[in-house]
Amino acid sequence: MNKAQIERTLSSLPLGGFRWFETIGSTNDEALAWISQGAPDFSLIIAEEQTSGRGRMDRKWFTLPNAALAMSLILRPETDERAHPSRITGLLALSLAESLLELGLALQIKWPNDVLLNGKKVAGILVESTWTGERLDAFVLGMGVNVFKDSVPPSERLLFPATSIETELGQKIDRIELLHTILTSVLMWRPRLGTDAFLKAWDAHLAFRGQQVQVEGRSGGTIVGDLLGLESDGGLRLRDEHGKSVTVQFGEVRLRPLA
Numbered sequence: 001m002n003k004a005q006i007e008r009t010l011s012s013l014p015l016g017g018f019r020w021f022e023t024i025g026s027t028n029d030e031a032l033a034w035i036s037q038g039a040p041d042f043s044l045i046i047a048e049e050q051t052s053g054r055g056r057m058d059r060k061w062f063t064l065p066n067a068a069l070a071m072s073l074i075l076r077p078e079t080d081e082r083a084h085p086s087r088i089t090g091l092l093a094l095s096l097a098e099s100l101l102e103l104g105l106a107l108q109i110k111w112p113n114d115v116l117l118n119g120k121k122v123a124g125i126l127v128e129s130t131w132t133g134e135r136l137d138a139f140v141l142g143m144g145v146n147v148f149k150d151s152v153p154p155s156e157r158l159l160f161p162a163t164s165i166e167t168e169l170g171q172k173i174d175r176i177e178l179l180h181t182i183l184t185s186v187l188m189w190r191p192r193l194g195t196d197a198f199l200k201a202w203d204a205h206l207a208f209r210g211q212q213v214q215v216e217g218r219s220g221g222t223i224v225g226d227l228l229g230l231e232s233d234g235g236l237r238l239r240d241e242h243g244k245s246v247t248v249q250f251g252e253v254r255l256r257p258l259a
Contacts, residue, residue, distance in 0.1 A: 001048070001176050002020070003018075003020035005176055006020060006046060009176045009177065010176075010179070010180055010183065013180070013183055013184070013187070015043065015044055016040030016041050016042045016043040017034075017039055017043035018044050018045075018046075019043075019044070020045075020046050021045070021046070021048070022047070023047065023048065024047040024050055026052050027050065027071060027072035028072045028126060028140050028142040030045050030072065031043075031072040031074050032130065032140060035074060035130050035137070036130075040076070041075060042074070043073075043074040044072070044073055044074075044183075045071065046071050046179070047070045047071075048066055048070075049063055049066075049070075050144070063144055063151070064150055066150075067147065067149075068145060068147050068148070069143075069144070069179060070144050071142070071143055071179065072142040073092070073141040073142075073143075073183075074138055074139070074141075075088070075141065076137075076138050077136050077137075080193045080194035081139070081190075081193055084193055084194050084233070085129070085136065086233050086249075087193050087194075087199070088141065089113050089125055089127045090109070090198070091141070091186060091189055091193060092125050092127070092186065093109045093115055093125055094185070094189060094198075094201055094202050094205065095183075095185035095189060096123060096143070096185075097109060098201075099178060099185055102181060103165075103169060103173065104169070105117055105165070105168055105169060107122070107205060108206070108208075109206055109207060111207070111255055112255070113126065118163065119207075120161040120162055120163035121146075121163070122162070122165060123143060123146065124143070125141070125143045126143075127140065127141055128140045128142070145178075146162060146164040147173065148164055148166045149164050149167055151164050152167075165178075199234075202230060202234075203229050206227070208227045208257045210226065211227055211258075212225065212226055212227075212258045213225065213226075213256060213258060214255070214256050214257075215236070215255050216254045216255075216256075223238060223240065224241065224258070225241065225246055226238060226239045228245070235248060235249045236255075
């Protein structure tokens, strides 16, 4: 795909701005720099290849040329988004889930920021924010999606089993059309971010519901419990071994099923 093809396909969407790169270090880094220059709301960065892509907890995200969808979307927060900042990760994950559902693929959202197909990672999301003093200025919604088979890194590089849309669907798809569908879904759900309907839709795609999981913090703390669902702020609700309800908030955490 190239810039002209993307612009034609996305011409019906209200993009605030658009930047395309054949090769870049990180689309999120480009977005953060653009924000400091006054990037408008709903501005988009796309790259064919990322050489320094990153995920949460400083993990690397590999984006090989012509194989994946690497994007960062800039949102200038509105009232509901300022009131519910922890739901922003769910906005992009839910939009991808519903886009793949149109292709007949049932995607699961592995809290807090991974998306799975058949129990394997197909996409990762990294949300970052910028502030002016105590005022939330902008969100950067970064996402890498394994679209074609070649986008999946070698197994020795993986911390969690991975797959691609092509592998699970059994055929190639148009990456630009997928991008259009994802952004259209973002536009549909964004005004509903603060509603119960949004939380219910996000919760419906949650991976490992009813299963025993382990949540590890970067500091070394571990919580084991049955995954019950989402809290209203987007945190995760578990039932521990004593039957007590425990809430896990966003942060430097890692979730794994124990089964």
